[in-house]
Amino acid sequence: MKDPFTKTKNSRFLQINNWKNANIIAGITTRLNGTSKEAFSSLNMGWHVDDNDAHVRNNYEIMEKEIKIPLNQWISSKQVHDTEIFHVKKDQSFFPLPNFGLECDGFVTSEKDRLLTAVFADCVPLFFAAPNYGWIGLAHAGWKGTVKGIGLSMIDKMVSVGIPLKDIQVVIGPCISADHYEVDMHVVDHIPEKFQRKGNVLTKTRENHYLLHLKALHKELFLDKGLQDNQVQMTTYCTFEQEELFYSHRRDNGHTGRMMAFIGMNSR
Numbered sequence: 001m002k003d004p005f006t007k008t009k010n011s012r013f014l015q016i017n018n019w020k021n022a023n024i025i026a027g028i029t030t031r032l033n034g035t036s037k038e039a040f041s042s043l044n045m046g047w048h049v050d051d052n053d054a055h056v057r058n059n060y061e062i063m064e065k066e067i068k069i070p071l072n073q074w075i076s077s078k079q080v081h082d083t084e085i086f087h088v089k090k091d092q093s094f095f096p097l098p099n100f101g102l103e104c105d106g107f108v109t110s111e112k113d114r115l116l117t118a119v120f121a122d123c124v125p126l127f128f129a130a131p132n133y134g135w136i137g138l139a140h141a142g143w144k145g146t147v148k149g150i151g152l153s154m155i156d157k158m159v160s161v162g163i164p165l166k167d168i169q170v171v172i173g174p175c176i177s178a179d180h181y182e183v184d185m186h187v188v189d190h191i192p193e194k195f196q197r198k199g200n201v202l203t204k205t206r207e208n209h210y211l212l213h214l215k216a217l218h219k220e221l222f223l224d225k226g227l228q229d230n231q232v233q234m235t236t237y238c239t240f241e242q243e244e245l246f247y248s249h250r251r252d253n254g255h256t257g258r259m260m261a262f263i264g265m266n267s268r
Contacts, residue, residue: 019169082145110135110136119259
């Protein structure tokens with residue numbers, strides 16, 4: 001199956017093409033063609049990683065020109081690895097500055113010309129759209145958010161505003177792949193047992209240690225929720241392997257930048 005993401009001409013971000021006809025712009029930045037230096041080279045979108053704030057601000061201004069939604073209409077939060085989904089309503093703004101006024105890992109909105117954002121360096125970006133109903137969502141899922149069910153919380157939120165389950169589309173974005181994500185029983189014990197038994201979710205490497213396929217686990221969770229296979233797309237991009245494109249917290253031993261996932265609806 002064709003990957004849902006394609007690289008833009010200047011490689012600053014990977015874009016989800018399927019939703020362009022619905023005036024939805026969605027994707028994730030790469031690490032290319034920004035202003036940050038050294039470990040953060042060069043399009044770092046994380047304020048909290050000890051990069052120079054001026055460089056980070058420059059990177060946001062670069063992406064503002066790319067995405068064409070004003071920065072004061074961007075929404076971001078302090079990510080806390082939980083399942084709360086914040087409903088972004090008219091005139092609410094949480095511009096991505098170093099001091100965040102909101103703590104959550106997911107946003108949903110029907111507002112036009114707003115940009116939902118979250119930052120990543122191995123965790124899973126989850127993109128949601130119901131084009132026929134004019135709703136979009138974005139979630140940040142580390143292993144904790146994954147097993148707690150943040151993706152399912154987003155589905156519940158969208159259904160609660162009147163969107164039929166069959167009309168919700170999901171894209172599972174670039175994250176660390178199973179080949180590079182070994183976990184122990186502290187993580188495995190939090191995964192519901194029926195998913196532990198799925199052969200595509202865990203691969204045993206040694207006693208009490210497994211490779212965890214985060215993207216596959218998310219897809220299994222969505223299918224178990226009642227979504228159909230054609231409603232859930234999954235990328236093959238890996239943040240750990242593709243060092244030329246992505247930051248990776250695990251590969252870089254924590255000293256690295258962040259990519260920014262984003263989704264917005266244009267009014268024009």
